[in-house]
Amino acid sequence: MAERPLTGDIRPGEGPPRLTEYERRGGYAALKKALKQMDPAGVAEEVKRSGLRGRGGAGFPTGAKWSFVPMGTDAPEPKYLVANGDEMEPGTFKDRYLLEGNPHQLIEGMIIAAFAIQASVAFIFIREEYREACAALTRALAEAFAAGYLGGNILGSGFNLDMKLHVSAGRYMCGEETGLINALEGRRAVPRWKPPYPQTAGLWGKPTVVNNIETLCCVPHIVLKGAEYFKGLSRTGEGGTKLYGVSGKVKNPGCWELPMGTSIREILEEHAGGMMGGFKLKGLLPGGASTDFLLEEHLDVNMDFESVAKAGSRMGTGTIIVLDDRTCPVGFIHNLQKFFSRESCGWCTPCREGLAWVEKTLAAIEEGRGTREDIGILEFHVRLLAPGRTFCALAPGAMEPLGSGLKFFRDDFDRHISAPSCPWR
Amino acid sequence: MLEEIEMREIDEDRARCHNTRAGMIEALKIVQRRRGWISDDVLYELSAHLGVPPGELDSVATFYNLIFRKPVGRHRILICDSVTCWVMGEEDLKRRLSEKLGIAPGETTRDGRFTLVPNACLGVCDRAPAIMIDDDLHTGLTPAQLDAILGRYE
Numbered sequence: 254m255a256e257r258p259l260t261g262d263i264r265p266g267e268g269p270p271r272l273t274e275y276e277r278r279g280g281y282a283a284l285k286k287a288l289k290q291m292d293p294a295g296v297a298e299e300v301k302r303s304g305l306r307g308r309g310g311a312g313f314p315t316g317a318k319w320s321f322v323p324m325g326t327d328a329p330e331p332k333y334l335v336a337n338g339d340e341m342e343p344g345t346f347k348d349r350y351l352l353e354g355n356p357h358q359l360i361e362g363m364i365i366a367a368f369a370i371q372a373s374v375a376f377i378f379i380r381e382e383y384r385e386a387c388a389a390l391t392r393a394l395a396e397a398f399a400a401g402y403l404g405g406n407i408l409g410s411g412f413n414l415d416m417k418l419h420v421s422a423g424r425y426m427c428g429e430e431t432g433l434i435n436a437l438e439g440r441r442a443v444p445r446w447k448p449p450y451p452q453t454a455g456l457w458g459k460p461t462v463v464n465n466i467e468t469l470c471c472v473p474h475i476v477l478k479g480a481e482y483f484k485g486l487s488r489t490g491e492g493g494t495k496l497y498g499v500s501g502k503v504k505n506p507g508c509w510e511l512p513m514g515t516s517i518r519e520i521l522e523e524h525a526g527g528m529m530g531g532f533k534l535k536g537l538l539p540g541g542a543s544t545d546f547l548l549e550e551h552l553d554v555n556m557d558f559e560s561v562a563k564a565g566s567r568m569g570t571g572t573i574i575v576l577d578d579r580t581c582p583v584g585f586i587h588n589l590q591k592f593f594s595r596e597s598c599g600w601c602t603p604c605r606e607g608l609a610w611v612e613k614t615l616a617a618i619e620e621g622r623g624t625r626e627d628i629g630i631l632e633f634h635v636r637l638l639a640p641g642r643t644f645c646a647l648a649p650g651a652m653e654p655l656g657s658g659l660k661f662f663r664d665d666f667d668r669h670i671s672a673p674s675c676p677w678r
Numbered sequence: 679m680l681e682e683i684e685m686r687e688i689d690e691d692r693a694r695c696h697n698t699r700a701g702m703i704e705a706l707k708i709v710q711r712r713r714g715w716i717s718d719d720v721l722y723e724l725s726a727h728l729g730v731p732p733g734e735l736d737s738v739a740t741f742y743n744l745i746f747r748k749p750v751g752r753h754r755i756l757i758c759d760s761v762t763c764w765v766m767g768e769e770d771l772k773r774r775l776s777e778k779l780g781i782a783p784g785e786t787t788r789d790g791r792f793t794l795v796p797n798a799c800l801g802v803c804d805r806a807p808a809i810m811i812d813d814d815l816h817t818g819l820t821p822a823q824l825d826a827i828l829g830r831y832e
Contacts, residue, residue, distance in 0.1 A: 340801050341798050341799060341801070342799070343760035343761045343762065343798070343799040343803075344760070344761055344762050344799065344803050345799070345801065345803070346801045346802055346803050346804060348801075349801045349802070380801075381744050382756065382797070382800055382801070382810060383801065384813045384815075417694065420704075420707075421703075421742075422703050422706065422707060422742030422743070422744050422745050423742050423743035423744035423745075423798075424741065424742055424743055425798055436703070437700065438699060438700055439697075439699040439700040439701065439702040439703055439738065440699070440738065441737060441738060441741040442741065442742075457697075498803070498804065499804075500762040500803035500804055500806060501762055501765050501766070502765065502766075506803070506804040506805075506806075507804045508804060542760070542761060542799075572803070574761055574762055574765075574803070575765075576765075577765070580765050584764075585761065585764075585765070588759075588760070588761050588764045589761055591759075592759075592760055592761070592798060592799075595798075596798060598741075
């Protein structure tokens with residue numbers, strides 16, 4: 254059985270380990286090692302060497318992200334670390350598992366990350382619907398403060414860190430790091446122009462690092478057991494394990510920690526148990542709603558950032574959404590675009606107006622009111638809302654399943670237009 | 679009128695925040711927790727208490743999905759209408775809920791018991807379809823189960 258450093262201590266149904274239990278299983282040993290035997294640069298270097306890439310969807314190398322933070326005595330104060338737990342990407346349910354299952358692991362990872370960038374204030378940003386996670390974190394934070402892992406002069410090291418839980422009022426845009434920063438400042442969660450990047454000018458204009466929950470949960474294991482250990486967990490060039498998930502018409506939907514680079518076939522067939530009886534695989538989104546479709550011919554692709562990109566999609570959050578043959582692909586894509594259109598923050602015109610037009614056009618096609626010209630309108634939007642044409646990645650992300658869907662399921666779109674209504678209904 | 683206990687809770691949270699503005703969202707949530715929604719009167723009072731213009735407070739209140747600027751029922755039903763739940767039967771669930779409650783999504787029952795709100799992915803896609811009533815998740819639902827579940831919320 255492969256090692257599962259992030260989830261090995263999670264016992265579904267039993268509640269998360271309390272502080273003493275977490276310590277008994279080796280918890281906070283990585284923090285002690287970081288604070289007593291390493292310096293901030295050493296921690297950052299270890300994370301850089303581990304090959305850890307951000308698990309929120311973009312896959313940006315974590316060590317590189319940290320390296321842009323100004324260090325030294327004349328660096329701006331205070332600096333901030335933010336854990337992004339605004340898990341709202343449709344089809345994604347992996348951070349929930351870590352938050353509910355082992356909150357101290359996140360807190361430990363955050364303290365070490367904050368030490369590496371010398372942040373003195375940290376925020377955990379959680380969506381309001383994650384009630385159980387909020388309760389688990391509130392309790393774990395109180396335990397960590399009481400035990401001296403948080404607060405002033407942590408473990409006698411002279412390092413200080415305050416940590417707060419921010420429960421969001423709900424909006425997909427909060428998952429975008431600059432939108433999240435605006436939300437923390439009490440503003441509408443619209444994106445900010447980059448540059449400057451948050452690492453130099455983020456929360457209240459101070460250096461800020463925003464990392465995903467799963468990313469931060471990797472940090473204690475890298476520090477405790479080393480970069481080589483972490484790299485060795487993977488089957489490919491990208492370090493670590495990965496939380497993969499599968500949802501849709503499969504026999505055993507769920508979330509599993511597996512070696513980075515496990516093939517889509519293995520995840521789908523061995524872990525998710527294959528398709529439910531009577532259903533065939535038509536396509537899949539490899540990592541949430543804002544990734545390109547892949548087909549049966551891609552099942553042997555390894556799930557890591559580079560391999561999935563080579564296959565023409567993105568690994569994204571690593572949680573696969575299955576499209577089966579008895580579900581209408583146009584309806585499926587319409588559902589995705591309805592989500593994106595509704596969650597668009599309205600800040601930039603192409604996204605605000607374009608996604609609404611896309612959604613209405615798809616609704617018309619799905620309801621049998623579509624025309625040949627509508628396909629052209631959809632294709633126009635795929636080009637119009639390409640990366641670089643909008644303020645943030647929301648609309649370009651929305652275009653990934655649309656553009657690839659038009660390519661792979663074009664016959665199904667055409668059938669909707671020639672038939673009086675959706676052939677699946 | 680803002681109550682003493684609400685103002686105290688808001689001020690305590692503000693003291694933990696870095697500035698007044700950052701406490702705005704939490705202040706809205708504190709008030710909403712007791713009242714269910716943010717009325718115009720409450721918005722004005724809150725803006726005076728926080729020292730921010732009412733327009734700015736309203737721009738924040740109207741941005742977030744879970745801040746309500748219209749009256750809501752005693753129980754808030756969030757129905758996940760994102761892609762996996764849709765594949766797994768969300769439309770039947772929503773239809774049954776609407777029929778049973780006699781309201782469309784976004785509306786409140788006449789007796790003030792339930793408000794039905796479509797919601798983005800609840801993050802339980804492995805147990806789809808899902809709804810959330812108040813703080814409780816209900817997963818893997820079929821329309822037939824709804825009667826018994828709704829009966830638990832008076």
